[in-house]
Amino acid sequence: MRWQSLILSIWPAFAAIVAAEDGSEGWLRYASVPCNAHCRQNLPSRIITLNATDSSPIETAGKELQDGLQSIFGKNVSIVQSGCHDSSSIVITTVYDYRRLCNSTDEIPELEEDGFWLSAQGDTVHILGQNSRGALYGAFEYLSMLAQGNFSDVAYPSNPHAQIRWVNQWDNMDGSIERGYAGPSIFFADGKIVDDLSRAKQYARMLSSVRINAIIVNNVNANATLLSTANMDGLRRIADVMRPYGVQVGISLNFASPIDFGGLDTYDPLDESVVSWWQDITDQLYDRVPDLAGYLVKASSEGQPGPDTYNRTLAEGANLFARTLQPYGGVLMFRAFVYDHHISEDNWRNDRANAAVEFFKPLDAKFEDNVVIQIKYGPIDFQVREPPSPLFANLRKTNVAIELQVTQEYLGQQCHLVYLPPLWKSITDFDLRIDNATSPVRDVVSGQHFKRPLGGWAAVVNVGTNTTWLGSHLSMSNLYAYGRMAWDPTADSVQILQDWTRLTFSQDRAVLDTITGMSMASWPAYENYSGNLGIQTLTDILYTHYGPNPASQDGNGWGQWTRADGKYIGMDRTLWNGTGFSSQYPAEVAARFENIETTPDNLLLWFHHVPYTQRLRSGKTVIQHFYDAHYTGAETAHGFVSQWETLRGRIDRRRYNETRFRLVYQAGHAIVWRDAINMFYYNLSGIPDEAGRVGHHPWRIEAEDMTLDGYVPYAVSPFETASGATAIVTESNSTAGTAETTLGFSAGVYDLVVNYYDQYGGKSHWTVYINDRVIGWWEGDNEDSLGYSPSIYLDGHSATRITFPRVRIRRGDRLRIVGRPDGVEPAPVDYVALLPAGLVD
Structure with a gap:
């Protein structure tokens, strides 16, 4: 020393x-x-x-x-x-x-x-x-x-693991951010680049400190107006503030820009006028930004235009841009997120997971050397657990990069603590056994395994104007860790986390141990209460990708299916009887996943369609594991609050209070998740919980069972996102409602819990009384306190819990809730619970 x-x-x-x-x-x-x-x-x-x-x-x-x-x-x-x-x-x-x-x-x-x-x-x-x-x-x-x-x-x-260590912003020209949970864009507003780029400079400083070397500043669903002369000049200003930190700027392109913006009558990538138009655009950009990193393109997917309009291949489309970049040393990142989102679930062999290999494997060796195929870590879409994309093993002569998501789109949207490196490492450490040899995914994406000249990492990181950058203090550990892992993917998740904690909060051993314990437990907890055994994140895939809605997974063309019915659950992705997805892996891995006996339990339902009574290695049935895991996960999340509270006085008041608020919210929302998923599968399967918990809540008072004045019952959809499938709402959006009941609980001290719905479009006000004593009041202001409200409906996204601790009651007391609606929000209430100390409802 x-x-x-x-x-x-x-x-x-x-x-x-x-x-x-x-x-x-x-x-x-x-x-x-x-x-x-x-x-x-x-x-x-x-x-x-x-x-x-x-x-x-x-x-x-x-x-x-x-x-x-x-x-x-x-x-x-x-x-x-x-x-x-x-x-x-x-x-x-x-x-x-x-x-x-x-x-x-x-x-x-x-x-x-x-x-x-x-x-x-x-x-x-x-x-x-x-x-x-x-x-x-x-x-x-x-x-x-x-x-x-x-x-x-x-x-x-x-030394870096790979040359490419980029972040992708999903910022829109109007200043909004797709999948952004931390306020408006720091780059754009009202169709142009903002005048004040001080936040962009500070962001570059943070990126550089974890060795990120480039940023795509706009959404992959790109707006062609970014290519206007004024906005090109604005890109020069962004590049100028980021260059001192070694961060290069790149942009996303819309494939149809020659028509939408350029005035041509075609965007055929082989048309000479289109080629010339894009070369002129590229020349103009490099004239302003000589060190432009390159382009990112999303094409022929989810309604985005692409080369298939003209019966051209994805390689022909990618190479159009790559060739314009070659004189300048620029890189073309081409997303492999290409699939048909109108496929029929009626066909047993249809499978969205097959798409990436089916589209790109036949094109191997047909891309220019400065093209890098940007591949999502799993075959579907940033799920809580997926196997690695088999495309990594199928592009031997093409550069690839792995796409991660620091933005927690399917993973709690920064309202839930989910430390992501253990999830990422489950992918990057996975041995693909290419040619029966050791082949970790991390060495494939770097270019090392196939001896490719380019490769690396990209992550969606939707920072906004919120002072915390991502909307949550604890979520910043994921941005820090992404940079560290992109530089050295063998780095230990715990060590990265502890370095971040010392730098961000304190070197106090109690702070270090507490944040480490909570964070390392957070991904397993989220997986437990959202979707486990490889079933995917059981969120609402048709709406916000946030709260629970398992029914939305099936019966649509998006392909994130579970194939759940009254007897069976899980996708059959075997070659012998299913979609054949397992055969896309190298032989050793394919054989492991093909066989139900050698498929790990945490991916069982990803690869196999099984009865709810299928026994796991633990001895539990699939359905009982579901019940138990969802209770365990919610209890873990509930424990985060008390763990954090031990740090009072050890962390500054503002960050302590803001973090505690989110952890309390997560604890309540984890119960929403737990109940919704368990009730859905209980109703679907008809198999009761061996422990007698599912559908049995002796400490709850259903709001619809109370005496109502100005309130009326409301059937919530999806049904499982309300206790008893029903809530109450005010009769009108201008008149208060009252719900009242006589308590039959034994005298004592209880935590009084109210489950309600906080929709955007209004800020209702509630007051809860015992007899004539005000216990507390609150406002439906998640749009302020969380930074946004996830839904306009009564559903699993807007469901929220508030707790008033240590309330003394006597048998025969009158409980009363008065709700005052605001805007479109009719002061909705789901239930009240009176919980003895230490009980998680």
């Missing part, structure tokens, strides 16, 4: 005096770290930025180091641009310039593009990049160590 180690046991004394924070600094807050006299003597006293030019990553690195040392240690360190071997200094430059300007013969390991060498010996530090971006990455690495109280002597190289 070159400085005195940080004694973490003293840290709680500092936590109590932390100033309120809004999350805008993310993991780059650089909070003060205790540093004694010996520590301060060993701090470098100057920063040497060799061959730094204005707005270069080297100059940025110097400023980041200067600001970081000031913030962490309160030390002002000067920046100079000359010097090589002086002690008590940080030298930051490229390997080439270090050797050239310093006549150095130091042995430095071979570095790959964007890689760096970090050597910290005593008070002398060398940060040398293979290029200037690599040097900046090394500076962020060094500051991350210091900010975590790690003062070790080190000397090591760090």
Whole structure:
């Protein structure tokens, strides 16, 4: 150790005096770290930025180091641009310039593009990049160590796993964001690029700190007006603020732009006028943004235009754009998310999961060398558990990248804590056994396995104007972890999480252990209460992709089917009797999934159609596992609240309260999920829960069973998203309603729970009384408190719980709820529960 180690046991004394924070600094807050006299003597006293030019990553690195040392240690360190071997200094430059300007013969390991060498010996530090971006990455690495109280002597190289480490924004030109849960766009408003790009600059800084090297700034469902002269000039401004951080800008294109925007009468990719039009657009863009990363294209899928309109292949469509980019070194990312969303479930062999291989395997070797096929991690669509896409094993002569989703579209939409790296690693660590040899997915996407020149990572990251960037403080762990995994997919999920926690919240051991425990339990919990055994996330796929609606999975053309009926459940994807999907994998993997005995239970219903009474390895039946898992998952989520509450006073008040609010919301919504899924399959199968829980709620009072005045019963759809299938709503949207009942519970202290519906389009007001005593009131303001309301209907998206703890009641007390509607929201109530201490309803 070159400085005195940080004694973490003293840290709680500092936590109590932390100033309120809004999350805008993310993991780059650089909070003060205790540093004694010996520590301060060993701090470098100057920063040497060799061959730094204005707005270069080297100059940025110097400023980041200067600001970081000031913030962490309160030390002002000067920046100079000359010097090589002086002690008590940080030298930051490229390997080439270090050797050239310093006549150095130091042995430095071979570095790959964007890689760096970090050597910290005593008070002398060398940060040398293979290029200037690599040097900046090394500076962020060094500051991350210091900010975590790690003062070790080190000397090591760090190289990226893959060249492509991109993020995809789904921002629209009007400022909205598709699948955005954190406010409007930081890039666009009213059809143009915003004037104030300070947030974009800060975002670039955060991306660079985790070694993301490019960003697609607009939605894959692209609007061609981005190609206007004014907006091209705006893209130049975005690139200018991001370039100092080594983040290149790219854009999504709409295939039909030559007609929609260019005035041509065709967008046929082989038509000479179309080729010429796109080349002119590309030339104009590179004239403004010489380091444009390239393009992202979604074509021939989900109603988007593509080459199939003219009977051209996907390769012919992709190559059109790739060739325009080749003179500039640009990359064409072409999404493999192509499928027919009007397929019939009546055909037993139809399967959306087959689409990617069916569309792209015949085109292997027909794409230009600067085309990268961007493949979603699983064959369907960001589900809570999927096997890896078999397309990774079927494109031997084509560059590929893996597409992940930091945005929690199907996974709680930042309202639920779900730490995603364990899910991602279940894919990237999967051994595809290509040619009967070790073939982890991570080595295929990097290009290493098939020795391809390009490859890597892309993730949908829909940051917005909310100060937390993603809408939730804890969800930011997923963005941090994505960058770390894209650089090194063998990195440990727990270690990544703990680094993020120390940087974002505190080095307090209690904070570290609590957030680690909650986060690592969160994906298994969400899988348990949303959809397990490989059945997919049982959300509403026809609407918001948020709350429960298992019935929506079947009977439509979208292909996210479960094939559930009164006796059986699960997709038969075997070759011998099903859709044949299993045969798309290499032989060893195909054989494993083909056989029900060797298919892991957590993917059983993905690959096999089985009776509800099918026994699992645990000995439980499928249906009993469903019941038990949904109760277990909801109980785990409920426990997050009490775990977080142990951190009161150890985390600043604002972030503590905002996070607690979301965890309380998640605990309630997990019960909505639990009850909806269990009741749906209980009704479908007719098989009771062995533990007698499903459909049995002795602590609940159904709102429709209360005495109603101004309220009327309302049949909720889907039925399973209301307790007893029924709620109450006010008779009109302008008159209050009252629901009243006499309590028959024994005298005691209870938690009083109300399950209601918070729709967008109104902010109803409710007050709950015991006799004439006001217990509490609340407003239907999820659009403010969560950042958005997921639904306009009474359903599993809008269902919400509120709890008033430790309410004293006596038998015979009168419980009364008064609801005042607002806008289109008729003050809906589902049920009331009175729960003894410690009971999860």
